[in-house]
Amino acid sequence: MAGDTFSVRRCGPSDRAEWIRLRQALWPHVTAQAHAEELAVLIEETQLCGWLVSDRNGPVVGFAEVSIRPYATGCTQMPVAFLEGIFLETAYRRQGLGRLLIEQIEREYVAKGFTELCSDAPLDNDISHQAHARWGFDETQRVVYFRKPLD
Template sequence: MSFSIRRCDDADLAEWASLRHALWPNGSAEQHAEEIAAALPNGVLRGYLAIDGQGRGIGFAEVSIRRYANGSTQSPVPFLEGIWIAPAHRQHGIGRLLIDRISADCAAEGFVELCSDAEIGNIASHHAHESWGFAETERVVYFRKTL
């Protein structure tokens, strides 16, 4: 299986939005494209694509630069917002290569850590994060009170 990893640029907006929609189906791909386009100029959102040998997007990861993240030791901190690989291409190391590229880019910018999260019941994501070199730092339960 032949594929490559690259950081997204403006020309990748439609592909990034389409893959983002596969991970987060609430809202249309067009709405995702609008969100990405609005966030790109301020430099806090970055996308990475996994591309197959025919030039098609088969996965993506999205990172934001947050002012704070639970468990982080520095501020600001790069934060893995999401990662998704097309089902037919899973279990081939694509997620690891996306994380490796993101880690290298962030380290080159002077960051010393990459943070992330996963829902408490998403055990598959917990295992994936561990396999990519993440260490669990804490668990948090969020609450809401309607006013």
């Protein structure tokens, strides 16, 4: 079982480099420097928290982060705890580590008085949709946004 050989811990100041490394793996179009700058702002403005999952005898292999948003579409609580990102290195996927991260996050936010955890995923990311369903999330709606520049 994942919890027997892996552990989850809250990111602390000494974990910042690992958090940035994993953010860059999830969002590679953003530079490490931009991730570092964004983290500083998000931690202050949205109470962003990160969690790392690691082999008890080895490296960090994944992370998740949650912010507090004023609201989220399809959710009933305001403000709301929002899963901003979750990532596991390829070799560690489908082993229950995502669930381990989500369960730790749930415990912490229930203790803070939150009644739901919200998230999103791109419309075409079926793997993420399946993972969210396995973790107990219910889909609330699908949407495509449009914009028209005005000259």
